[in-house]
Amino acid sequence: MRIGLLGTGPWAEKAHAPALQAHPDVTFTGVWGRRPEAAKEIADAFGTRPYDDVDALLADCDAVAVALPPDVQAPLAVRAAEAGKHLLLDKPVATTAEGARLVADAVERAGVASVVFFTMRFADVSADWLAGQTGQEGWLVGRADWLSPVFSDSGSPYAASPWRAEKGALWDVGPHVLSMLLPALGDVALDEVRAVAGPGDTVHLTLRHDGGALSSCTLSHTVPQAAAGVTVELRGAPGVAVVPERDGRGPVPPYGRAIDALLASARSGVPHPCDVRFGQRVTEILATAEARLGV
Structure with missing residues (x-):
């Protein structure tokens, strides 16, 4: 091609x-x-x-x-x-x-x-982990956090990105964590999306999924390097499942x-x-969260 x-x-x-x-x-x-x-x-x-x-x-x-x-x-x-x-x-x-x-x-x-x-849907480690959790019955809660120092002390090349500076971690890394939670826990009811702004560009989301499971996400590009990290965790009848660390291959x-x-x-x-319809749904959830910041 x-x-x-x-x-x-x-x-x-x-x-x-x-x-x-x-x-x-x-x-x-x-x-x-x-x-x-x-x-x-x-x-x-x-x-x-x-x-x-x-x-x-x-x-x-x-x-x-x-x-x-x-x-x-x-x-x-x-x-x-x-x-x-x-x-x-x-x-x-x-x-x-x-x-x-x-x-x-x-x-x-x-x-x-x-x-x-x-990225997490196509990286071997996280994609294989998600495949093992999707379709299991009884998940009750999920948590997905992406905390990075892009705008604090990392010297990241992405710090110069105007759109990231304007839209923040909600829009830059929010799509990644939603791409992991939605397959495992189901779609999100937009009328129950909640969002709270924190320090810098930090945003905390709470979501209710089809079937009743709850999830939360904390997203930030302004944490110190020592506080940075990415995690996805599910808890419920199958036990506790935590995504393995990234393999470092870039x-x-x-x-x-x-x-x-x-x-x-x-x-x-x-x-x-x-596909793009899934991408559209992720955008709808993030746009709803953005509209409810501070509400």
């Missing part, structure tokens, strides 16, 4: 581009970005071609991988779907429920495949699995569990 990359930031350079270059069933067609000089740098580094015109890249591709801020991603994803291109999207799909719906509707009309890259192997998922969905016509 010929796949082009939209986006030139740190995530494009660290995850998307190397995975696309390395995948045996992909031709990495080229790179387009809002900064042409950055597109050329990534294209040169990964042996592909920079494009100044996004429509020219779409014309040369079967699919696009998107590494752009969510509200830049959404209209370009609609454009790509309308051009008949399969979509490998980043999370969140958009930061409004309407924006995510427009993408999902465009994908459905065009009949193209879509996968949203929720984002390229999980992104390779996301590419595999897109290829399989495009071949079979069967939607992937992390």
Whole structure:
């Protein structure tokens, strides 16, 4: 499959581009970005071609991988779907429920495949763990926390991201934890989503799932390095299940699995569990939480 990359930031350079270059069933067609000089740098580094015109890249591709801020991603994803291109999207799909719906509707009309890259759903350790918990009866409560020092003391390359500075951890890592809780505990009743703001960009969510299970999430990019960590925990009749620690191999192997998922969905016509409709639901939950901060 010929796949082009939209986006030139740190995530494009660290995850998307190397995975696309390395995948045996992909031709990495080229790179387009809002900064042409950055597109050329990534294209040169990964042996592909920079494009100044996004429509020219779409014309040369079967699919696009998107590494752009969510509200830049959404209209370009609609454009790509309308051009008949399969979509490998980043999370969140958009930061409004309407924006995510427009993408999902465009994908459905065009009949193209879509996968949203929720990192924990494609990393071997966490994906295998979730598969073992999903479908078990009797989970009562869940907890999923993602606490990082992006905006405090880490020197993270993502600290310079304007959209992350504006939207915070709720929108940046909230999608990851929801992508783990929803398959295990069921969908969320939007009228029972609660959100409380804490220090910095810290947000605490409480959710009620189909079947009555409760879950909570604490999300932050402003904790000290010593307080950082990621966890997902389920408790109920099956006992206590805690996601194993990440394997430290970085984002390229999980992104390779996301590419595999897109290829399989495009071949079979069967939607992937992390398709754009799932991404739309995650966006709806986060938009509801954002609206209720401070209420």
